[in-house]
Amino acid sequence: MxxxxxxxxxxxxxxxxxxxxxxxxxxxxxxxxxxxxxxxxxxxxxxxxxxxxxxxxxxxxxxxxxxxxxxxxxxxxxxxxxxxxxxxxxxxxxxxxxxxxxxxxxxxxxxxxxxxxxxxxxxxxxxxxxxxxxxxxxxxxxxxxxxxxxxxxxxxxxxxxxxxxxxxxxxxxxxxxxxxxxxxxxxxxxxxxxxxxxxxxxxxxxxxxxxxxxxxxxxxxxxxxxxxxxxxxxMNVMMNKKGCSSFEEVLSQGLHAIPLEQFEEIAEASGALILDVRTSSKFASGFIPQSVNIGLDGDFAPWVGALVADVNQPILLVTENGNEEEAVTRLSRVGFDHILGFLEGGFEAWKKNGKETDFVNRISAQQFEAEIKEKEAKIIDVRKESEYHAEHIHEAYSKPLAYINEWIHKIKSVEHFYIHCGSGYRSMIAASILQARGYRNFSEIEGGFKAIASENIPKSDFVCQTKILNKLD
Missing domain, CATH: 3.60.15.10 (Ribonuclease Z/Hydroxyacylglutathione hydrolase-like)
Incomplete structure (x- = not known):
């Protein structure tokens, strides 16, 4: 046996x-x-x-x-x-x-x-x-x-x-x-x-x-x-109960390399989500406008499921060369079968052809510390509530990434804010969603709370900060 x-x-x-x-x-x-x-x-x-x-x-x-x-x-x-x-x-x-x-x-x-x-x-x-x-x-x-x-x-x-x-x-x-x-x-x-x-x-x-x-x-x-x-x-329950396309069919469709010009046309005509699966650091320095970053180096598929929600959403991929099959495979595991293909040559091809690019204002924990010493700062912590309760920046707002679709409209776009998670993975997801929806007046903190923890920034635990959890509202 x-x-x-x-x-x-x-x-x-x-x-x-x-x-x-x-x-x-x-x-x-x-x-x-x-x-x-x-x-x-x-x-x-x-x-x-x-x-x-x-x-x-x-x-x-x-x-x-x-x-x-x-x-x-x-x-x-x-x-x-x-x-x-x-x-x-x-x-x-x-x-x-x-x-x-x-x-x-x-x-x-x-x-x-x-x-x-x-x-x-x-x-x-x-x-x-x-x-x-x-x-x-x-x-x-x-x-x-x-x-x-x-x-x-x-x-x-x-x-x-x-x-x-x-x-x-x-x-x-x-x-x-x-x-x-x-x-x-x-x-x-x-x-x-x-x-x-x-x-x-x-x-x-x-x-x-x-x-x-x-x-x-x-x-x-x-x-x-x-x-x-x-x-x-x-939706996954129903796919398991009713049956669905074979994995081979989903993989064959998703591994379709789409030339640059055709990629733009398909994105505009289909209403597809442009999903950039590169690391947060590479995404921060340059990406296709309106694309969303959920990196393959983290809990990729569950976050796609939690944030995109509709498994029928058409998706166009931007990947590092060689990561296309992994991205399609992991998306298929949670029922995202409508993958139209990936950008041939990736973001580098987009940039080399002089296409418009965007970037996220990512700053170091050291720069963050220096900036908040000079002014009153609004800080959004997108970690889970349990992480926030354990320890967080004094006066930071707890707004978990999983609920971004509920709290994003409460942000005042004219007021600058800082955003962080535990390591930078989730905060870059949040940053990409924020920018795709027109919010630009913010800074995302590289390395997240792991980097912040070593800086001389006032921190609190849950007991003394319960009263401010919903202050942003």
């Missing part, structure tokens, strides 16, 4: 590849299926099952493509209603795989079809729990993502999750290995650990959700502080 966790850091997502006696199963595969096909061929095994823990909201699964290419059926837990042929398993149904068995544990709460898969080894010992989004390391799945028509509140779903965790998961042996579907950084939970593998016994001891005194306490804790889910989540 072999179990391999295939972890994709930019999505904080874990897929699983299991083999036994010439047969294989894959749990929650990513959209691009060729790496799985390669593994099967290298190991000389036949794919027998494709297990899905639920209809994923944060990425598009490769379940259908993989099924079409291998003939292996897709398996869901009870109550799933996909719009394609699949095995809808019964609770506690057992699937044989070589010399091992995989048992379905229906654990609704995160969503109504959510299920875990319990692996029983050759000796009949329960060894591994593939916990999907039911149980994370340090957290549990958020109970507010059930599909429309579920007719249950998030509190009711949290109660359902409690029943299943406490009645089906906690009674399992402490030595069982837990393999979750996501880790720290995923929007499917709020308190995940950075580790991606643990024992169930350790989770029983350390996971706050598994240590509540009663059901109501559990409901209160898991629903407290939930941020609104990204807008693209619902």
């Amino acid at each position: 072999k179990i391999e966790q295939i972890y994709t850091g930019c999505l904080a997502q874990g897929a699983y590849y299991i083999t036994s006696a010439g047969e294989a199963a894959i749990i929650d595969p990513l959209r691009e299926t060729q790496p799985y096909i390669n593994r099967l061929e290298e190991d000389g095994v036949q794919l027998k099952y494709i297990f899905e823990t639920h209809f994923h909201a944060d990425f598009v699964s490769g379940h259908l493509d993989l099924s079409h290419k291998t003939g292996a059926p897709v398996v869901y837990g009870p109550t799933a209603n996909p719009e394609f042929e699949a095995i809808i398993a019964k609770d506690e149904q057992v699937f044989e795989l070589g010399n091992i068995k995989i048992k379905v544990l229906h654990t609704p709460g995160h969503t109504l079809e959510s299920s875990c898969y319990l692996l029983i080894d050759e000796n009949g010992i329960e060894k591994v729990l593939f916990s999907g989004d039911t149980l994370f390391l340090g957290d549990v799945g958020r109970p507010d993502l059930a599909q429309k028509g579920a007719d249950m509140t998030q509190e009711e779903l949290a109660g359902l999750l409690y029943d299943n965790l406490y009645n089906k998961i906690l009674p399992l042996d402490d030595d069982i290995t837990v393999y979750p579907a996501h880790g720290a950084g995923s929007a499917c939970g709020k308190n995940m650990q950075k580790e991606t593998i643990d024992t169930l016994g350790n989770q029983k001891r350390t996971n706050y959700a598994l240590n509540q005194k009663d059901k109501q306490s559990f409901i209160n804790e898991v629903t407290d502080g939930l941020l609104p889910p990204p807008a693209y989540f619902g």
